[in-house]
Amino acid sequence: GRRSFGERVCCVVSVSSQTDGSWSCSGVVLSRGPALVLCQGAVFTPFLRDGPTAWSQPRALLPAALRPCPRILVLQPPAGTRVPALGLDAPSGGLQQHEAGLLALVPCAAFQQALGRAFGPAEQWRFGGEAAGDDPRALHWFAWLRVPGLDTPGEGWTARASASCLRKGEGLLACGSPFGDLCPDLFLNTLSRGVVSNLAGEENALILTDARCLPGTEGGGAFLPSPDGSRLVAVITASFCWKGAEWVGLTLLCSLAAILSSSASILGEAGVVVPPVPGRVAAVPAGSGQDPLGWVALVECGASWGSGVLLAPRLLLTCRHVVEAGVLPATTLNGRVIFTTEESSPFDVAVVELEESVPSFIPPCPADSFLPGEEVSVVGFGALGRACGPSVTVGVLSAVVAVAGRPVMLQTTCAVHGGSSGGPLISSRSGRLLGIVASNTRDTGVGSTYPHLNFCIPITILQPPIAHYQHTGDPAAFAGLNGASEGVQAAWRLQRQPGLPSKL
Structure with a gap:
Protein backbone atom coordinates (compact mmCIF):
# COMPACT_ATOMS: atom_id res chain seq x y z
CA GLY A 1 0.00 0.00 0.00
CA ARG A 2 0.86 3.65 -0.06
CA ARG A 3 3.47 4.69 2.51
CA SER A 4 2.76 7.46 5.01
CA PHE A 5 4.55 10.79 5.39
CA GLY A 6 6.62 9.64 8.31
CA GLU A 7 7.99 6.64 6.43
CA ARG A 8 9.49 8.76 3.69
CA VAL A 9 10.67 12.00 5.27
CA CYS A 10 14.03 11.10 6.86
CA CYS A 11 17.29 10.35 5.08
CA VAL A 12 21.09 10.57 5.16
CA VAL A 13 23.04 13.08 3.07
CA SER A 14 26.58 12.18 1.97
CA VAL A 15 28.96 14.68 0.33
CA SER A 16 32.31 13.50 -1.03
CA SER A 17 35.15 14.17 -3.45
CA GLN A 18 38.49 12.55 -4.13
CA THR A 19 40.39 15.56 -2.79
CA ASP A 20 38.24 16.62 0.19
CA GLY A 21 37.09 13.29 1.61
CA SER A 22 33.60 12.18 2.56
CA TRP A 23 31.26 13.82 5.08
CA SER A 24 27.66 13.12 6.00
CA CYS A 25 24.70 14.15 8.13
CA SER A 26 20.98 13.53 8.34
CA GLY A 27 18.32 15.22 6.25
CA VAL A 28 14.58 15.51 5.67
CA VAL A 29 12.61 15.19 2.44
CA LEU A 30 10.41 18.28 2.32
CA SER A 31 8.86 17.89 -1.12
CA ARG A 32 8.31 15.17 -3.69
CA GLY A 33 7.15 17.41 -6.48
CA PRO A 34 9.81 18.58 -7.11
CA ALA A 35 11.86 16.43 -4.74
CA LEU A 36 13.75 18.63 -2.26
CA VAL A 37 15.89 17.57 0.69
CA LEU A 38 16.89 19.93 3.50
CA CYS A 39 19.95 19.32 5.68
CA GLN A 40 22.41 21.15 7.92
CA GLY A 41 24.82 23.31 5.89
CA ALA A 42 27.97 22.60 7.90
CA VAL A 43 28.48 19.28 6.10
CA PHE A 44 29.58 21.33 3.07
CA THR A 45 32.38 23.13 4.96
CA PRO A 46 35.26 21.08 3.45
CA PHE A 47 33.95 21.74 -0.08
CA LEU A 48 33.70 25.56 0.01
CA ARG A 49 36.03 27.39 -2.39
CA ASP A 50 36.61 30.14 0.19
CA GLY A 51 36.76 27.78 3.15
CA PRO A 52 34.85 28.35 6.42
CA THR A 53 35.06 32.16 6.03
CA ALA A 54 32.20 31.83 3.52
CA TRP A 55 29.84 31.21 6.45
CA SER A 56 30.37 34.79 7.69
CA GLN A 57 28.44 36.43 4.87
CA PRO A 58 24.72 37.18 5.13
CA ARG A 59 23.71 36.06 1.62
CA ALA A 60 22.92 32.62 0.26
CA LEU A 61 25.69 30.58 -1.37
CA LEU A 62 25.00 29.06 -4.80
CA PRO A 63 26.60 25.89 -6.26
CA ALA A 64 29.47 27.94 -7.68
CA ALA A 65 30.65 28.50 -4.09
CA LEU A 66 31.68 24.83 -3.95
CA ARG A 67 34.88 23.34 -5.29
CA PRO A 68 34.41 21.38 -8.53
CA CYS A 69 32.39 18.21 -8.61
CA PRO A 70 31.57 17.02 -5.07
CA ARG A 71 29.23 14.05 -5.23
CA ILE A 72 26.04 14.38 -3.20
CA LEU A 73 24.02 11.28 -2.36
CA VAL A 74 20.73 10.93 -0.50
CA LEU A 75 20.21 7.58 1.23
CA GLN A 76 16.75 6.38 2.19
CA PRO A 77 15.40 3.12 3.58
CA PRO A 78 13.63 0.61 1.35
CA ALA A 79 10.10 -0.48 2.12
CA GLY A 80 10.23 -2.77 5.13
CA THR A 81 9.23 -3.17 8.74
CA ARG A 82 7.52 -0.13 10.19
CA VAL A 83 8.57 1.54 13.42
CA PRO A 84 5.17 2.28 15.01
CA ALA A 85 6.05 5.63 16.61
CA LEU A 86 6.50 7.40 13.27
CA GLY A 87 5.69 4.74 10.73
CA LEU A 88 9.36 4.74 9.66
CA ASP A 89 10.81 1.82 7.73
CA ALA A 90 13.41 -0.34 9.38
CA PRO A 91 16.20 -1.62 7.10
CA SER A 92 15.31 -4.73 5.14
CA GLY A 93 18.37 -5.17 2.99
CA GLY A 94 20.06 -2.40 1.05
CA LEU A 95 19.41 1.31 0.90
CA GLN A 96 18.04 3.47 -1.87
CA GLN A 97 20.71 5.89 -3.11
CA HIS A 98 19.84 8.96 -5.16
CA GLU A 99 22.15 11.48 -6.80
CA ALA A 100 21.46 15.05 -5.66
CA GLY A 101 22.51 18.54 -6.65
CA LEU A 102 22.91 21.59 -4.45
CA LEU A 103 20.33 24.32 -5.06
CA ALA A 104 21.68 26.72 -2.45
CA LEU A 105 23.14 27.11 1.02
CA VAL A 106 20.90 29.51 2.93
CA PRO A 107 21.44 31.32 6.26
CA CYS A 108 18.50 31.58 8.65
CA ALA A 109 18.65 35.11 10.09
CA ALA A 110 15.91 34.59 12.71
CA PHE A 111 17.75 31.57 14.11
CA GLN A 112 21.08 33.42 14.08
CA GLN A 113 19.57 36.32 16.02
CA ALA A 114 18.01 33.97 18.57
CA LEU A 115 21.37 32.22 19.02
CA GLY A 116 23.04 35.54 19.77
CA ARG A 117 20.46 36.49 22.39
CA ALA A 118 20.17 33.13 24.13
CA PHE A 119 23.83 32.05 24.21
CA GLY A 120 26.12 34.85 25.29
CA PRO A 121 29.74 34.67 24.09
CA ALA A 122 31.01 35.35 27.62
CA GLU A 123 29.54 32.02 28.73
CA GLN A 124 31.66 29.99 26.28
CA TRP A 125 28.89 28.08 24.57
CA ARG A 126 29.95 25.46 22.05
CA PHE A 127 27.80 23.29 19.81
CA GLY A 128 29.50 20.06 18.85
CA GLY A 129 28.82 16.96 16.86
CA GLU A 130 29.33 18.00 13.25
CA ALA A 131 32.42 16.22 11.97
CA ALA A 132 32.88 18.55 9.02
CA GLY A 133 34.55 21.37 10.89
CA ASP A 134 32.48 22.28 13.94
CA ASP A 135 32.60 25.94 12.86
CA PRO A 136 30.09 28.00 14.89
CA ARG A 137 29.63 30.30 11.90
CA ALA A 138 27.92 27.43 10.04
CA LEU A 139 25.36 26.76 12.75
CA HIS A 140 22.58 28.83 11.15
CA TRP A 141 23.20 27.63 7.58
CA PHE A 142 21.06 25.03 5.81
CA ALA A 143 21.42 23.23 2.47
CA TRP A 144 18.68 22.72 -0.11
CA LEU A 145 19.21 19.73 -2.39
CA ARG A 146 17.40 18.80 -5.60
CA VAL A 147 16.93 15.02 -5.85
CA PRO A 148 15.32 14.04 -9.19
CA GLY A 149 15.23 10.35 -8.25
CA LEU A 150 12.71 11.10 -5.52
CA ASP A 151 10.29 13.00 -7.77
CA THR A 152 6.77 11.64 -7.34
CA PRO A 153 4.07 13.01 -9.67
CA GLY A 154 1.04 14.36 -7.87
CA GLU A 155 2.74 14.73 -4.50
CA GLY A 156 3.71 18.03 -2.94
CA TRP A 157 5.17 19.20 0.34
CA THR A 158 5.34 17.08 3.46
CA ALA A 159 3.13 17.72 6.48
CA ARG A 160 4.56 20.57 8.52
CA ALA A 161 3.65 22.59 11.59
CA SER A 162 4.60 26.01 12.88
CA ALA A 163 6.80 26.29 15.96
CA SER A 164 5.11 29.53 17.01
CA CYS A 165 2.56 27.73 19.20
CA LEU A 166 4.95 25.29 20.87
CA ARG A 167 4.80 25.10 24.66
CA LYS A 168 7.59 24.25 27.04
CA GLY A 169 7.15 20.68 28.18
CA GLU A 170 5.32 19.61 25.01
CA GLY A 171 6.39 16.24 23.61
CA LEU A 172 8.70 15.98 20.58
CA LEU A 173 9.99 13.06 18.55
CA ALA A 174 13.43 13.47 16.98
CA CYS A 175 14.53 11.38 14.02
CA GLY A 176 18.06 11.29 12.60
CA SER A 177 20.85 8.89 11.72
CA PRO A 178 23.68 8.73 14.28
CA PHE A 179 27.10 8.88 12.60
CA GLY A 180 25.53 9.78 9.25
CA ASP A 181 26.51 7.31 6.53
CA LEU A 182 29.01 5.42 8.70
CA CYS A 183 26.67 2.46 9.25
CA PRO A 184 23.18 3.37 8.03
CA ASP A 185 22.04 -0.27 7.97
CA LEU A 186 22.08 -0.08 11.77
CA PHE A 187 21.45 3.56 12.61
CA LEU A 188 19.26 4.96 9.82
CA ASN A 189 16.33 6.99 11.16
CA THR A 190 16.86 6.40 14.87
CA LEU A 191 14.12 7.84 17.08
CA SER A 192 14.38 9.72 20.36
CA ARG A 193 11.64 11.16 22.52
CA GLY A 194 11.82 14.30 24.63
CA VAL A 195 10.07 17.58 25.30
CA VAL A 196 10.40 21.20 24.30
CA SER A 197 12.87 22.37 26.95
CA ASN A 198 13.06 26.02 25.95
CA LEU A 199 12.25 28.47 23.15
CA ALA A 200 13.78 31.69 21.85
CA GLY A 201 13.58 34.11 18.99
CA GLU A 202 10.89 35.35 16.63
CA GLU A 203 8.06 32.81 16.43
CA ASN A 204 10.23 30.34 18.38
CA ALA A 205 12.96 30.17 15.73
CA LEU A 206 15.24 28.44 18.25
CA ILE A 207 14.13 25.35 20.15
CA LEU A 208 15.95 23.31 22.77
CA THR A 209 14.87 19.74 23.45
CA ASP A 210 16.05 17.07 25.86
CA ALA A 211 15.50 14.38 23.21
CA ARG A 212 18.90 12.68 23.11
CA CYS A 213 20.58 12.92 19.73
CA LEU A 214 24.05 11.88 18.61
CA PRO A 215 26.58 13.29 16.14
CA GLY A 216 25.36 12.72 12.59
CA THR A 217 21.72 13.43 13.42
CA GLU A 218 22.23 17.10 12.49
CA GLY A 219 19.80 17.87 9.67
CA GLY A 220 17.29 15.32 10.91
CA GLY A 221 13.75 16.22 11.88
CA ALA A 222 11.85 17.01 15.06
CA PHE A 223 8.19 16.06 14.88
CA LEU A 224 5.05 16.83 16.80
CA PRO A 225 3.41 13.44 17.39
CA SER A 226 -0.32 13.44 16.74
CA PRO A 227 -3.04 10.79 16.40
CA ASP A 228 -3.78 12.12 12.91
CA GLY A 229 -0.15 11.98 11.77
CA SER A 230 3.17 13.44 12.87
CA ARG A 231 4.15 16.86 11.54
CA LEU A 232 7.67 18.19 10.96
CA VAL A 233 8.25 21.26 13.12
CA ALA A 234 12.04 21.75 13.31
CA VAL A 235 15.44 20.60 12.06
CA ILE A 236 18.21 19.26 14.33
CA THR A 237 21.04 21.78 14.27
CA ALA A 238 23.47 20.58 16.96
CA SER A 239 23.28 17.30 18.84
CA PHE A 240 25.60 18.43 21.65
CA CYS A 241 25.58 21.72 23.57
CA TRP A 242 28.46 22.65 25.88
CA LYS A 243 28.67 25.55 28.31
CA GLY A 244 32.32 25.90 29.15
CA ALA A 245 33.35 22.38 30.14
CA GLU A 246 29.81 21.30 31.03
CA TRP A 247 27.77 19.17 28.64
CA VAL A 248 24.18 20.31 29.19
CA GLY A 249 22.49 17.29 27.63
CA LEU A 250 20.19 19.27 25.32
CA THR A 251 19.79 19.27 21.53
CA LEU A 252 19.53 22.49 19.50
CA LEU A 253 16.78 22.78 16.87
CA CYS A 254 15.85 25.41 14.29
CA SER A 255 12.21 26.04 13.47
CA LEU A 256 11.31 24.73 10.01
CA ALA A 257 9.09 27.77 9.43
CA ALA A 258 12.08 30.08 10.05
CA ILE A 259 14.20 28.15 7.52
CA LEU A 260 11.43 28.25 4.92
CA SER A 261 10.95 31.99 5.43
CA SER A 262 14.68 32.63 4.94
CA SER A 263 14.77 30.37 1.88
CA ALA A 264 11.65 31.51 0.02
CA SER A 265 13.31 34.06 -2.29
CA ILE A 266 16.33 31.93 -3.25
CA LEU A 267 14.09 28.92 -3.90
CA GLY A 268 11.77 31.16 -5.89
CA GLU A 269 14.65 32.06 -8.19
CA ALA A 270 15.06 28.33 -8.79
CA GLY A 271 11.37 28.03 -9.68
CA VAL A 272 10.32 26.47 -6.38
CA VAL A 273 7.27 27.98 -4.67
CA VAL A 274 7.36 27.53 -0.89
CA PRO A 275 3.84 27.08 0.52
CA PRO A 276 3.09 28.68 3.90
CA VAL A 277 3.51 26.54 6.97
CA PRO A 278 0.06 25.68 8.31
CA GLY A 279 -0.95 27.39 11.52
CA ARG A 280 -1.47 25.33 14.62
CA VAL A 281 -3.70 25.64 17.64
CA ALA A 282 -1.85 24.90 20.84
CA ALA A 283 -3.33 21.98 22.69
CA VAL A 284 -4.74 22.64 26.15
CA PRO A 285 -2.91 20.42 28.67
CA ALA A 286 -5.05 18.21 30.85
CA GLY A 287 -4.54 18.16 34.59
CA SER A 288 -5.22 20.12 37.75
CA GLY A 289 -4.88 23.58 36.24
CA GLN A 290 -1.63 24.13 38.15
CA ASP A 291 1.26 25.34 35.99
CA PRO A 292 4.71 24.19 37.18
CA LEU A 293 6.25 27.04 35.17
CA GLY A 294 4.46 29.36 37.61
CA TRP A 295 6.07 27.70 40.63
CA VAL A 296 9.66 28.35 39.64
CA ALA A 297 11.54 31.60 40.23
CA LEU A 298 14.90 32.93 39.11
CA VAL A 299 17.02 33.60 42.20
CA GLU A 300 19.87 36.04 41.58
CA CYS A 301 22.62 36.69 44.10
CA GLY A 302 25.22 39.07 42.78
CA ALA A 303 26.62 37.68 39.53
CA SER A 304 25.39 34.13 40.17
CA TRP A 305 21.93 32.68 39.90
CA GLY A 306 19.91 29.61 40.65
CA SER A 307 16.30 28.52 40.81
CA GLY A 308 13.68 28.46 43.52
CA VAL A 309 10.22 27.00 44.02
CA LEU A 310 7.35 29.13 45.31
CA LEU A 311 5.40 27.34 48.03
CA ALA A 312 3.10 30.23 48.96
CA PRO A 313 2.53 33.79 47.65
CA ARG A 314 5.45 35.09 49.76
CA LEU A 315 7.46 31.93 50.53
CA LEU A 316 10.30 30.67 48.34
CA LEU A 317 12.44 27.57 48.80
CA THR A 318 15.87 27.28 47.20
CA CYS A 319 19.36 25.92 47.94
CA ARG A 320 21.83 27.32 50.45
CA HIS A 321 24.59 27.51 47.84
CA VAL A 322 22.35 29.66 45.61
CA VAL A 323 21.99 32.43 48.23
CA GLU A 324 25.44 32.33 49.81
CA ALA A 325 25.99 35.98 48.82
CA GLY A 326 23.16 36.83 51.22
CA VAL A 327 21.23 39.28 49.02
CA LEU A 328 18.55 38.61 46.44
CA PRO A 329 18.14 41.33 43.84
CA ALA A 330 15.47 40.01 41.48
CA THR A 331 13.73 41.14 38.34
CA THR A 332 10.41 41.96 39.97
CA LEU A 333 10.46 40.91 43.62
CA ASN A 334 12.97 41.29 46.43
CA GLY A 335 13.27 38.88 49.29
CA ARG A 336 15.26 38.21 52.41
CA VAL A 337 16.80 34.95 53.48
CA ILE A 338 15.17 33.89 56.74
CA PHE A 339 16.94 30.55 57.11
CA THR A 340 19.81 28.57 55.62
CA THR A 341 21.03 25.18 56.70
CA GLU A 342 24.50 24.92 58.16
CA GLU A 343 27.44 23.89 55.99
CA SER A 344 27.55 20.60 57.90
CA SER A 345 23.93 19.75 57.00
CA PRO A 346 23.46 17.36 54.07
CA PHE A 347 20.29 19.24 53.14
CA ASP A 348 21.32 22.22 51.00
CA VAL A 349 18.31 24.44 51.77
CA ALA A 350 17.50 28.13 52.08
CA VAL A 351 14.14 29.73 52.83
CA VAL A 352 13.32 33.17 51.43
CA GLU A 353 10.46 35.46 52.39
CA LEU A 354 9.39 37.81 49.60
CA GLU A 355 8.60 41.46 50.26
CA GLU A 356 5.47 41.27 48.10
CA SER A 357 3.02 38.49 47.35
CA VAL A 358 3.01 36.85 43.92
CA PRO A 359 -0.41 37.72 42.48
CA SER A 360 -2.91 34.96 41.67
CA PHE A 361 -0.49 32.30 42.83
CA ILE A 362 -1.72 28.70 43.02
CA PRO A 363 0.69 26.75 45.28
CA PRO A 364 1.97 23.31 44.33
CA CYS A 365 0.52 20.24 45.98
CA PRO A 366 3.29 18.30 47.79
CA ALA A 367 3.66 14.58 47.25
CA ASP A 368 3.51 12.18 50.18
CA SER A 369 5.07 9.16 48.44
CA PHE A 370 7.50 8.37 45.62
CA LEU A 371 7.32 5.75 42.88
CA PRO A 372 10.70 4.69 41.43
CA GLY A 373 10.53 4.60 37.65
CA GLU A 374 7.74 7.14 37.30
CA GLU A 375 8.14 9.95 34.77
CA VAL A 376 9.19 13.24 36.30
CA SER A 377 10.19 16.71 35.14
CA VAL A 378 12.52 19.41 36.40
CA VAL A 379 11.79 23.10 35.85
CA GLY A 380 14.52 25.66 36.41
CA PHE A 381 16.83 28.34 35.10
CA GLY A 382 19.74 25.99 34.44
CA ALA A 383 22.34 26.94 31.82
CA LEU A 384 20.43 29.80 30.17
CA GLY A 385 19.56 31.91 33.22
CA ARG A 386 17.10 34.69 32.47
CA ALA A 387 17.75 34.65 28.69
CA CYS A 388 14.76 32.47 27.80
CA GLY A 389 12.89 31.91 31.04
CA PRO A 390 12.77 28.53 32.80
CA SER A 391 13.63 25.30 31.00
CA VAL A 392 11.83 21.96 31.27
CA THR A 393 13.50 18.55 31.10
CA VAL A 394 11.95 15.13 31.63
CA GLY A 395 13.20 11.78 32.83
CA VAL A 396 12.36 9.17 35.40
CA LEU A 397 12.69 8.94 39.16
CA SER A 398 15.62 6.57 38.95
CA ALA A 399 16.09 5.88 42.67
CA VAL A 400 14.63 6.70 46.06
CA VAL A 401 17.35 6.54 48.74
CA ALA A 402 15.92 5.83 52.19
CA VAL A 403 17.55 5.81 55.61
CA ALA A 404 15.67 4.02 58.40
CA GLY A 405 12.71 3.68 56.06
CA ARG A 406 12.50 7.41 55.36
CA PRO A 407 13.25 8.82 51.86
CA VAL A 408 16.19 11.25 52.17
CA MET A 409 17.34 11.58 48.54
CA LEU A 410 15.72 11.33 45.12
CA GLN A 411 17.71 10.56 41.98
CA THR A 412 16.45 11.41 38.49
CA THR A 413 17.55 11.15 34.86
CA CYS A 414 16.31 14.65 33.92
CA ALA A 415 19.01 16.86 32.41
CA VAL A 416 20.08 19.22 35.21
CA HIS A 417 22.60 22.03 34.74
CA GLY A 418 24.31 24.76 36.70
CA GLY A 419 21.51 27.18 37.64
CA SER A 420 18.90 24.43 38.10
CA SER A 421 19.56 24.14 41.84
CA GLY A 422 16.50 24.94 43.93
CA GLY A 423 14.05 24.25 41.10
CA PRO A 424 11.06 21.94 41.51
CA LEU A 425 10.97 18.22 40.73
CA ILE A 426 7.45 17.33 39.60
CA SER A 427 5.60 14.07 39.04
CA SER A 428 4.35 13.93 35.44
CA ARG A 429 1.64 11.51 36.53
CA SER A 430 0.10 13.45 39.42
CA GLY A 431 1.47 16.96 38.92
CA ARG A 432 2.61 16.97 42.57
CA ASN A 440 23.92 17.04 39.41
CA THR A 441 26.99 14.82 39.46
CA ARG A 442 30.61 15.73 38.80
CA ASP A 443 33.35 13.13 38.67
CA THR A 444 36.33 14.94 40.14
CA GLY A 445 38.64 12.17 38.95
CA VAL A 446 38.05 12.85 35.25
CA GLY A 447 36.49 16.32 35.45
CA SER A 448 33.19 15.27 33.85
CA THR A 449 29.70 16.49 34.75
CA TYR A 450 26.80 14.11 34.29
CA PRO A 451 23.58 16.09 33.79
CA HIS A 452 21.41 12.96 33.69
CA LEU A 453 22.38 11.82 37.21
CA ASN A 454 21.19 14.31 39.76
CA PHE A 455 19.96 14.51 43.32
CA CYS A 456 16.91 16.15 44.86
CA ILE A 457 15.75 16.75 48.43
CA PRO A 458 12.39 15.01 49.00
CA ILE A 459 9.51 17.36 49.79
CA THR A 460 8.56 14.98 52.62
CA ILE A 461 11.74 16.12 54.42
CA LEU A 462 10.83 19.77 53.93
CA GLN A 463 7.05 19.81 54.33
CA PRO A 464 6.83 19.44 58.15
CA PRO A 465 9.09 22.45 58.93
CA ILE A 466 7.40 24.45 56.15
CA ALA A 467 3.96 23.78 57.67
CA HIS A 468 5.29 24.65 61.13
CA TYR A 469 6.74 27.93 59.87
CA GLN A 470 3.53 28.86 58.03
CA HIS A 471 1.64 28.29 61.27
CA THR A 472 4.02 30.10 63.65
CA GLY A 473 6.11 32.45 61.49
CA ASP A 474 9.18 31.33 63.45
CA PRO A 475 12.24 30.49 61.26
CA ALA A 476 13.45 28.19 64.03
CA ALA A 477 10.96 25.71 62.58
CA PHE A 478 13.66 24.77 60.04
CA ALA A 479 16.44 24.14 62.58
CA GLY A 480 15.77 20.40 62.53
CA LEU A 481 17.22 20.23 59.00
CA ASN A 482 20.66 20.68 60.60
CA GLY A 483 20.35 17.55 62.74
CA ALA A 484 20.58 14.77 60.15
CA SER A 485 21.87 11.33 61.19
CA GLU A 486 25.18 9.88 60.07
CA GLY A 487 23.33 7.63 57.60
CA VAL A 488 21.78 10.67 55.91
CA GLN A 489 25.15 12.44 55.95
CA ALA A 490 26.78 9.47 54.24
CA ALA A 491 24.12 9.28 51.55
CA TRP A 492 24.60 12.93 50.62
CA ARG A 493 28.39 12.55 50.71
CA LEU A 494 27.81 10.00 47.93
CA GLN A 495 29.66 7.30 49.78
CA ARG A 496 28.54 4.23 51.66
CA GLN A 497 30.35 4.94 54.92
CA PRO A 498 32.80 7.45 56.39
CA GLY A 499 36.29 7.15 54.98
CA LEU A 500 38.13 8.62 52.06
CA PRO A 501 36.26 11.48 50.31
CA SER A 502 34.01 10.37 47.48
CA LYS A 503 35.23 11.13 43.97
CA LEU A 504 31.71 12.38 43.13
Missing part, protein backbone atom coordinates in the same frame (compact mmCIF):
# COMPACT_ATOMS: atom_id res chain seq x y z
CA LEU A 433 5.81 18.55 43.87
CA LEU A 434 8.28 15.77 44.70
CA GLY A 435 11.22 17.85 45.90
CA ILE A 436 13.82 20.44 44.98
CA VAL A 437 16.94 19.97 42.87
CA ALA A 438 20.17 20.07 44.89
CA SER A 439 22.89 19.05 42.42
